[in-house]
Amino acid sequence: MDTIIFGGLLATWFAIYRQRSRTVVLGAWAFMILLVAILLNHHVTSSLKLGLSY
DSSP: HHHHHHHHHHHHHHHHHHHHOOOHHHHHHHHHHHHHHHHHHHHHOOOOOOOOOO
8 A cells, every 4th residue: 555655646746747737736636645544544543463472
């Protein structure tokens, strides 16, 4: 999932660099914020099981 987010951020940067319309850039930016929020929710709510058991 991290790779998808970095790819999306690269695509968003590319849209800005190529001077696409404001709607395309804001849509890509909003979509990436949504993906980051979903990833954050997944990581925060998952159990990490960091306890040490010898």
